[in-house]
Amino acid sequence: METSTPPLETQPNHSNTNHSLPAAPASTTTWLWRVLNAPINIGLGSRFKSPVTVKFNKPATIASIVTEAGLPAELAAIVEQVVRATRLWSSERLDVARELAAHFRDGLECGVSASDLQSQFGNAATVAKLIRRARIRCRSVVWHAWRYGLAGLALLLLAYSGLIVRFAVSYPTISRNFLREQNDVVRSTPEDQWAWPVQRAALKELVPYPKLDQSQTDDESEGWWATEKNRVEKDSLAWNQMLAYVESNQAIIEQLHLSANKPMRGVIYGDPIDSPNLPQALGEDVPLIGVLLPQAQSLRTAQRLLTADATVARSRGEADRFTRDILSLVNIAEQCRGFCLIEDLVAVAILTSTFSVVLDTCEDFPSLLTDDQLIAMAHRLASCFGGGTIRFNLNGEKAMAEDMLQRCYSDDGNGDGILTPAGIKMLAENFPTNKLIDDYDLLSHTKTDGVALHVFGPAIMLQAKSRRQTQEAIDQLFAEAAQRHRGPLHSWEQEDQRQGRTKQSSLGNDNSLMSHFSIPNVVFPAFEMCDKAAERFCQLRDGALTAIALELYRRQHGAWPDHLEQLAPGYMPTVPLDRFTGQSLRYRLQDGKPLIYACGFDQQDDGGRGPGIDEYDFHTQVMQKPAKQPAIGEGYDWVLYPRPRKAINR
Amino acid sequence: MRVDRELMRGAGPVAVLKLLESGEKYGYELVEQLEERSKGVLAMGQSTLYPMLYNLESQGLVKAEWRESESARGRKYYHLTSKGKKRLAADLQQWSALVEALSSLGILPGQATPALGGGPR
Structure with missing residues (x-):
């Protein structure tokens, strides 16, 4: 709702559009005030007199409004107290101040005493709260949209901050050493x-x-x-x-x-003689996928x-x-x-x-x-x-996928968990880069321990499949792989048609960003080619x-x-x-x-x-x-x- | 007698809209007329009136305009918008129905308690 500016003091010899405030007291008159209020003639030479005079007014204040209304001290105090307590925009406060001052002035002119007006007014804090609430409702749709947008953004940021904390404190739980299990079989001979x-x-x-x-x-x-x-x-x-x-x-x-x-x-995986580049301090506690x-x-x-x-x-x-x-x-x-x-x-x-x-x-x-x-x-x-x-x-490939799963995901003890910072780094390091990833330049960020990992990480964590979902995907894909193409090559097409299978698995062909953080996509071989x-x-x-x-x-x-x-x-x-x-x-x-x-x-x-x-x-x-x-x-x-x-x- | 706050919350805006139906008014004028014409029943202080006016303004039911009074002072005058007129008409219908319903129950003074059904007429 539009509210026009009050003509607090009308200057009869000037244009109606020129609202002015009470003249500033001499003590408050400054050179800036004089410059701003000096009439500017848009001159076209001495033959013409400009019809437009632009005059800048000294900005009103609550005090100046109250002073100008000539209210008794107790009423002036109420106005100032209420208006300040509203915590509205400056222009809104001035508008409220003018209206309250006018209200009290009207009351006084009707013969009501200042004390009666004061007692009728009610609690200043309550009034201020109600006025604030009502005036805010009067603000534009754009402002309300902006306000709710900001509030929404703040909520999102708050929620994301929570995610960042959750992500930062999540660690993988390595409960099974696949490498040692394999090597123990060899060592037993x-x-x-x-x-x-x-x-x-x-x-x-x-x-x-x-x-x-x-x-x-x-x-x-x-x-x-x-x-x-x-x-x-x-x-x-x-x-x-x-x-x-x-x-x-x-x-x-x-x-x-x-x-x-x-x-x-007689091959011992990760044997220092064969793999001198592996970190020896870790012994056999290295990811299966990293074993040469x-x-x-x-x-x-x-x-x-x-x-x-x-x-x-x-x-x-x-x-x-x-x-x-x-x-x-x-x-x-x-x-x-x-x-x-x-x-x-x-x-x-x-x-x-x-x-x-x-x-x-x-x-x-x-x-x-x-x-x-x-x-x-x-x-x-x-x-x-x-x-x-x-x-x-394919047993080794499945073990590799499950080893990667336990090294990438946290474990809640019930077979579920979330992708951890260590997991994102590991997946980023093991997925062959391609144009898409180069364009995002995301992997190079997430490979590091830097801020980027902890900023992008929670978003990736949210998008990525959970530990349980990934385990289910691994189980399902390997079960399918174990069943497919059991016969000679000529029977594959019929088999695929019978089982409603697409000829080529989408694994390995998926170039979407999230596919780079999917264990099946990183670990699974191209079954068809095998x-x-x-x-x-x-x-x-x-x-x-x-x-x-x-x-x-x-x-x-x-x-x-x-x-x-x-x-x-x-x-x-x-x-x-x-x-x-x-x-x-x-x-x-x-x-x-x-x-x-x-x-x-x-x-x-x-x-x-x-x-x-x-x-x-x-x-x-x-x-x-x-x-x-x-x-x-x-x-x-x-x-x-x-x-x-x-x-x-x- | 003053009306309970909850009742005033429903009746106040209709009363203000009704007063504005006859022409634009400024805040103090509304306070005075409400008290005078309702014999104090609908009297409301600034703490109620101005927030109410701002709410009505935010709903587009009234429009405010600063203008110069006869005493050469600035006053904010409120007048009904077309939307406000429609709302007033709708509210009056509802209030009429409410009064009628209360009367039929004998709640309003001077009304006989009607038979709610099942008893002799």
Whole structure:
């Protein structure tokens, strides 16, 4: 409601818009007062007289209003007391003061005595309170909105302060040492049965593989003889280099054979010898996710050395040496399988390379092994990792998730809790950064102990799932993972449809900010890719077993079979599946030699035409369903035997 | 006789609006007329009147304006707004209904106690 300014003193000779206050007493007149009240003529020259005179008035005060009203002292005191007690805005107080002064003046003019007016007035404090309440109601909607907004903000800040305190005093409770549990299992076995200490000692003596020439990178020289794509031509420079390397490391190779026959792997996780960078003061009290697996990388080196030795052995017709190398490779691969998924993947990589050597040997050195050696090798290859359809062990990943859970969340004793500062730091450190996070620059803040962690932290804590919810999510996802894709690759689509599952889990693909503070998102592997890697391994193994069976058949019958069904059950229990179609592996003779292949993800038999070795990329050519890029993968098959290879002859 | 505060809380605003119906008035004038015309029953001091006027103003029922009086002093005059007129009309209806209801119960003086039903007429 608008309230116009009172004309406390009218100046007859001036404009109506010019309200003025009583003239200031001489003693209060200052130079500023005179300047402010000096008339300003907006002159347009002497011919014109300005119609507008602007005059600034000295600001009124409660005292000046009361003085001007000429109230008796007791009434003036009431006005001043009430008005001051209202604690309203200055303009509002002046308005109330004028009205009360006018009221008393009216009363006096009506003949009421000052004492009667005083007694009728009531309690000044009560009046002030009521007036204040009523005048505040008169304020604008904008002011009320601002007031309630501020009050709301204050409440929010108060609540958030409470959260900050709660967040700051929350600590994770570590009740289970997953690392020690695993290591205790190993420690309960005799040390002389452990393979890893022998392998570690042997490989420590291995000098790096010399470079063929300066153009070679370290990776090229290390993997020169051992990559699946290469066939090192005999008597080439590369061949002689490999030969010299193998011969100079026979003592190490012997130690690897010795270790390969040990029944236990013997890896102590977080062993200071393997992980010198881990904080030793913590002993085994370190997060599972932070434990390094140096043995996995070292065993890849062992695999390359044994593969090279097998390559040299077969070129010299040394069947026993070759067989021993292959069997040691299989044993070392099985030893490599451990608690963590990554160890399984390394084991599969070692075996994949081993199968490649076997397939190449069947093609290039068909008469190297005796029937008994071939049969023994086939049985060993078929039984590795338990045989049949292979799936990776996810127990270690689940333990890793649960270990992270207890290190990130508080524990209320009933299985629930909140994300703690330590938890946010741990998640931020373990999640691979991406553009989104870089843009927020949040992780770099929350990685520190600084103010940012304690300011952003409670908000993250509120948004993040609780301990119980996270545990439930972990249980559910691992239960699903354990159940999914139990059969060959061709059955997955039907299985997914039947169980109403989306093809790819959203885990790992979620780039939202909060996904970076979700344990499942940080810890969970890409199950689909793991299952595909396992399927690739199975298909390659089945191709190698089929190649051995074909060779045995040829030796007995003097010719290749017309179809693979002739191999079962005499040379293998059943004909292996093309895991992409669910039918038998494809087989035909090409230029008098056998060709074994699977159809690949397009499930089309393209007559055994594989991509050239230069374009060969396993995942895009064979394992990826050609949905977005029909050209890739379509029109090709996965040729298992003979393997596509690039000759290395320099 | 003075009216109880709770009753005054309901009756006061209607009384003030009714007084303003006949034309604009300033605070002291309202105090005087309330006392005079209600024979002291609805008399209210400044402690009640001014907060009430401000409340009515905040609801948009009255509007205040500072103007010069005959004695060349500034006074704040209050007048009804159109919203205030509507409210007054509505309040008068309600008060009429209330008076009628109280009369029918014989609460107001000079009214016979009616039969509430079930008894002889």
